[in-house]
Amino acid sequence: MSDELKTPLLDELEKGPWPSFIKDLKSMADRPMVKDLLGQLEKSYRDKRGYWKHGGLVGIMGYGGGVIGRYSAIPEDFPGVSHFHTVRVNQPSGWFYTSEALNEIMDIWDEHGSGLTNMHGSTGDMVLLGTTTQELEPIFRELTAKDWDLGGSGSDLRTPSCCIGPARCQNACYDTLALTYNITHKYQDELHRPMFNYKYKIKMSGCPNDCTAAMARSDMAIIGIWKDDIQIDQSAIAEYVDSGFNIQEYVIEKCPTKCITLEGKELKIDNSDCLKCVHCINVLPKALSPGKERGAAIALGGKAPIVEGALFATLIVPFIEIDEENGFEEVHDLLERIWEFWDEHGMNRERIGEFIERVTLKTFLEGIGVEPMPQQITQPRDNPYIFYEEYYEEETE
Amino acid sequence: MSDELKTPLLDELEKGPWPSFIKDLKSMADRPMVKDLLGQLEKSYRDKRGYWKHGGLVGIMGYGGGVIGRYSAIPEDFPGVSHFHTVRVNQPSGWFYTSEALNEIMDIWDEHGSGLTNMHGSTGDMVLLGTTTQELEPIFRELTAKDWDLGGSGSDLRTPSCCIGPARCQNACYDTLALTYNITHKYQDELHRPMFNYKYKIKMSGCPNDCTAAMARSDMAIIGIWKDDIQIDQSAIAEYVDSGFNIQEYVIEKCPTKCITLEGKELKIDNSDCLKCVHCINVLPKALSPGKERGAAIALGGKAPIVEGALFATLIVPFIEIDEENGFEEVHDLLERIWEFWDEHGMNRERIGEFIERVTLKTFLEGIGVEPMPQQITQPRDNPYIFYEEYYEEETE
Amino acid sequence: MATTERRTDIGPPHYDKFLHPIIKENYGKWKYHDTLRAGVLVHVGETGSIYTVRAASPRLISTNFIRLMTGLATKYSDGYLRFTSRNNVEFLLGNKDNIDPLIKELSDNGVPVGGLNNSISNVVHTQGWVHCHSAATDASGLVKVVMDELYEYFVEMKLPHKLRLAVACCLNMCGAVHASDIAILGLHRTPPRIDHSTLPNLCEIPTTVASCPNNAIRPTSIEGKTTVKVDEDKCMYCGNCFTVCPAMPMADPLNDGVSIWVGGKISNARTEPMFTKLAIPFLPNNPPRWPEVTEAVKNIVEVYAKNAKPYERVGEWINRIGWPKFFDLTGIEFTKYHLDDFRYAGTTYRRSMHNRY
Amino acid sequence: MATTERRTDIGPPHYDKFLHPIIKENYGKWKYHDTLRAGVLVHVGETGSIYTVRAASPRLISTNFIRLMTGLATKYSDGYLRFTSRNNVEFLLGNKDNIDPLIKELSDNGVPVGGLNNSISNVVHTQGWVHCHSAATDASGLVKVVMDELYEYFVEMKLPHKLRLAVACCLNMCGAVHASDIAILGLHRTPPRIDHSTLPNLCEIPTTVASCPNNAIRPTSIEGKTTVKVDEDKCMYCGNCFTVCPAMPMADPLNDGVSIWVGGKISNARTEPMFTKLAIPFLPNNPPRWPEVTEAVKNIVEVYAKNAKPYERVGEWINRIGWPKFFDLTGIEFTKYHLDDFRYAGTTYRRSMHNRY
């Protein structure tokens, strides 16, 4: 632990109306770890560079992931953060907690770690930020005693996450929380023991608003959708009209296919032309809601730009029933076929999105046994370079 | 010359209402060349394959292009077409002729060739279809005596072509015929003596309707455009309205930026938001016409798919004055800078469109001395892979 | 008629001398145009009007046909005529009264008038078996049989909007196949057959190897001579190797045929230009009248005619209704071949939840 | 508190036990929601209503902060709380009357309530200098200074629509930078510095060479040991080599800095999802308060606020007015760096005549 803490640069971040993480950290600066974190961060602010070493291999016995090793590059100056590992704890579906449960975790973390956290990490885990190698096993034991387990890291299934879904949203087209819980539990081995080509993230959103950013940030986006007609409560429409709300400008003209019309106080939707974009439902929540024939669409391959450029997920299955009665079997089946094909033909550090781009959608669909459909594309090929596979042979004529 | 002509398959093409090329060809079947062409074609129809050999090197002394050598693969059977070369004759701007001038050419062709033509080839040339090597020079002499010259072929400037423009179109924003004439004459050497990396086609359309398909089919598309406000004749608008024409549905709703409004019988255009798509002018020709500040936009690199996939031309210069007074100097300057850079850095058989894609637009613009502008793109980069070129050096701090 | 002096690099004659006097006077000063009837336009200038009669042409025409046209021009349009960028013949009449007699005489000679505005104009096409070594089908024949079938749409203006057809006989696409409302494309479907006896003499090995966009060609040695071999799994039959090396012919009567493409456009009207996209990956070469092809094209035209809105080109119509609906309405089968697998394939994958159910 | 038995692979606890009784009852049976005021929602179910109060959080928070939140939850929301996908804290109240006291107490503790609907919500961000070896800037600090500046847009709902911000500290973009309305991205601008003394021990040469998307890395030998060299002209500073090889650090205090991106979105509402595009290629790292960055972001937000129409996200607004106008209105300079030169660059070139003049 270094001398008295002086952080003139960081102190500037105590100013202003937004909650200050520096103020918060300083409230714990009596702890050597937090004090040295602040000290090293002040130095970073002064020198305009980070002072962490490239990760190291630390972990929990029997687990291949869940801990990110971190060491200070200047431990002489800041011995309190010579070790500063993070522990990823698998959050509950929908990030729901009770005060009691959270407090229990905080007790463990105050005892064995820095007392700092990320609530939550970008993938969804509860991130306990900063501890030493020797504290890892005690933390793990105490967490599991309270029914908590680790999240993912490395080339494994990452902690699946989901939107609030049916727990508090009238748009939810399937039970995102149940499916997340189910998948997380069914694939504990894939989550805890890295053996994939690269990470595999699953995010579940109950409708195309995609409140978990699944299309952009997950290898597998399971997004709620409906097949039949949008449900309309015409009396609520009449109330919107009466209230002076400009349905024409804010709903009808914004509909991407212009398939909505308002006749007097009655709203009509040509559902055969509806793209399920959800805009009208968003703007008129009291009057509109998704249809009754509900399920999910599955898209694969969303990711950040490293290395081949960012990708949004590609629609693979336009509609699948999410059937809790059936133990979500259809989803498991598909997921396992995907993993199998990716495992066999994917390259090291190749995300599923890059894999599909490399082997082509055609080959990928064949590989996982899904039919080609015009729904999977925005347009058929515009180049004439077709690999025909059926020929006439001399003999057959 | 083979035996009596029997063409049962081709005869089927004499039926039906559309003018029959077979009927036409047969009207000349007394000529050995035409007769054997029909014979060989009949055989192709029967065997479902062509019977021409891969081109051969024939030409006019002093010229590197303008003739496509062609030999039958089965000259034993069809000696009349053992040679069957085409001569590409440079058409006049806008494909305008007098009966007299055309008849003169036909006289020459009846004497020295098959008597068959393409009026015109896809690039724009008058294509004289089928003659022998020994007739080439006489044809050339007689054509030039009547002021006609050859078109292009091979890796040269191809015969530039243009839409009817100011000669019969109220949309023409510059004199397409004059510029075509000027460029064709100024670059005779580039047209007749292949020395480029590959072909270079120039097509000129007087407005964004692009009636020469320049954006798709030319390496350099010079397309008329205006900068100021669309001219409106409000009395003609009133007439359209009175006639019951649905301006709302057919014009206003089809405008890509919805920048048109109709107030009573008065049409208003927010020209700052107009994309110059020409649709409204097309539909209301009696009332609307392009603005008065006219010129052209220049786009480069349109082409068919071989080898890297088809390309539409890329907008390089959003506005250039087409100044006849000035001898079209600005256009020449630009064109020569483009050729120079392509010549120096392009590869063999690399069209300018593929070249730009390979070296990147950024490098290309630098190479030809044109400023980067947001008009040249549909969006800035969405990937973070920026090659920075300006740094801070240790010393300078 | 040969001259003694040899003239070169004289370029084409000045267009000026081919312009009708009314055109010269009103050059650049046209006020507006109007359609008088199918195939007939009037352009109104400051000092007069010029009447255009647009006549079809098979493009592959003899001097006989051309003399027929020049004769009519002399008789009815003061000797002035032109060709359009789609190979129609346009008579430019100063005298309105000549329109009907001209049309009558054209008609007597089997030449229809039309192709304006919301109709099908002439077909941009290529050489085919008539002249090109590269052809996988015949262009002129295909145009004839297709236009026989679509004749009514040339002579009447009853489509939602312009419909541009193109035919090309190989992937070089000498014309507008890549940007047409409907296009017919001849194609090979088997790798080149290498003639090892002539290849070493006829072809430059490095150029040949480099010509393949898919790196399917490798140098090899046969009986001591350097020649090439083709990795057939990598070949997508583009024929570019044949263009640079005559000893690699592509023709294969059993497997050559025709594909159908839809939804391209060139004009900037309303939308940006669009490429043509694959509709039907393969139809057999069935000369002389290619019944499968004419039927397929006619079907698409009719479904478009029935479903598109005014001023909607084929591609705009499809964009509005979506591709699934297009395949639905036309009854065309969607196959794995429709999925792009070339350079920019990734940009055609649907990366959203926008779909109709 | 350690147990004796070692439990593994138990997964997270069932969410059921964390759900408020009113939520349990109305699970999947919500009728509609309404916004009561900035930061406060009501969801109406079949048997009752649940009230949500959304409070800001810096995400990098201590157990102190969390205990503050759980304390408030116990007091006002029956002990139930949750976190959102953007790291806000949501209190789920059965009792409407608790809303005001809760907000007051939050406010007394410096925690604002807001982030709903047409406001700026919390910033998705990453580790930065606080924890990651890869960081070119600090994420938590940037979020703090930017949100100080944009505070009013969090606590009031006065923007045309939702505005989503993201910050990432390196090109790995652990978060939503590639699909946000406005994003701040830390980046390196110089090639890795190779530590040849440690590289041969620390790194696998083939993996290191393969890691470079631009093939800029080649094996080489220095003093008999195999190491790598970097072709600096080909390097675009992505840092992927550093991820696999610690002996190739990227940090360069002089040249590391920040770039600004705009116009991304994730939802399928109205338009398909869109990537964020480059607005400002480089701003210097100027801690602690990055004035250039806050000014740049605030400028874009304000220009958007003034010019966009209701329900128009930043990207939709720009698509409507066009990029030239965006650069115009914001006064941001357009440079050669904005021209894409990566894999799909060609798809960003303007291939039409559609332009405003």
Ligand code: SRM
């Ligand atoms: C902790 C977290 C950021 C945060 O502040 O929340 C994080 C932190 C790191 N990420 Fe990440 N990523 C985190 C979510 C993401 C996300 C967002 C998401 O999951 O929704 C992405 C973008 C989406 C995606 O997966 O593409 C993301 C894309 C990356 C990448 C680029 C991967 C790619 O294919 O593009 C890397 C590089 C790599 O994998 O080697 C990376 C690597 C890393 C490493 C392990 C650094 C490294 O190069 O080894 C970081 C460790 C930082 C540290 O010291 O704590 N991280 N990373 C997030 C995980 C917390 C959690 O488990 O909840």
Ligand code: SRM
């Ligand atoms: C005659 C003509 C077709 C016609 O029926 O009208 C033609 C005929 C040939 N073209 Fe073409 N092209 C003709 C216009 C075009 C066009 C259309 C245009 O210019 O608007 C294109 C598409 C636009 C473009 O340039 O990309 C075109 C794209 C090609 C290509 C592919 C080039 C590419 O970069 O994609 C080749 C292959 C090559 O260059 O090796 C080619 C090659 C050929 C060759 C020379 C065959 C060869 O492989 O060497 C053909 C000779 C046929 C013959 O025996 O007569 N032709 N060619 C056209 C020229 C007549 C004229 O001068 O007016």
Ligand code: SRM
């Ligand atoms: C004569 C010709 C130019 C020439 O120099 O030869 C010509 C002439 C005219 N075009 Fe064109 N276009 C001609 C080829 C084209 C082409 C090129 C092509 O087809 O290969 C195009 C681009 C086609 C495409 O987009 O795929 C073309 C796209 C247009 C358009 C835009 C249509 C649209 O909405 O997309 C218009 C406007 C309209 O029709 O409303 C137009 C309008 C016109 C007008 C009305 C302009 C005028 O006021 O005079 C001219 C006659 C009417 C008509 O309907 O044909 N012209 N026009 C060409 C006649 C070809 C033919 O015989 O049919």
Ligand code: SRM
């Ligand atoms: C709580 C949360 C889900 C969760 O499980 O945590 C959530 C909850 C709701 N979202 Fe969301 N969204 C949440 C993250 C997202 C995200 C993801 C993100 O921001 O990273 C998106 C995609 C953002 C994007 O497109 O870039 C998202 C796109 C939407 C949209 C679509 C907005 C649009 O028009 O583009 C709506 C509809 C709307 O606002 O009109 C919506 C609407 C809603 C509603 C109104 C749905 C409902 O009826 O309950 C919920 C509360 C209102 C509100 O304005 O926040 N939610 N929502 C997330 C709150 C994050 C936060 O703290 O601010």
Ligand code: SF4
């Ligand atoms: S994704 Fe849909 S279902 Fe889930 S919280 Fe958002 S709006 Fe509700």
Ligand code: SF4
């Ligand atoms: S969900 Fe979208 S596409 Fe469907 S009707 Fe509503 S606004 Fe239109």
Ligand code: SF4
């Ligand atoms: S391109 Fe424009 S100017 Fe030329 S003929 Fe067509 S409509 Fe007229």
Ligand code: SF4
């Ligand atoms: S030219 Fe096109 S963009 Fe401009 S006002 Fe007319 S229809 Fe609209």
Ligand code: SF4
């Ligand atoms: S399309 Fe092919 S076959 Fe037809 S003329 Fe052109 S090069 Fe020859």
Ligand code: SF4
């Ligand atoms: S046909 Fe095309 S893909 Fe096949 S070997 Fe020849 S060049 Fe290569």
Ligand code: SF4
């Ligand atoms: S964005 Fe980069 S620097 Fe920031 S946490 Fe992720 S890997 Fe680390």
Ligand code: SF4
């Ligand atoms: S930083 Fe990226 S581009 Fe540069 S050498 Fe490393 S991997 Fe290659």
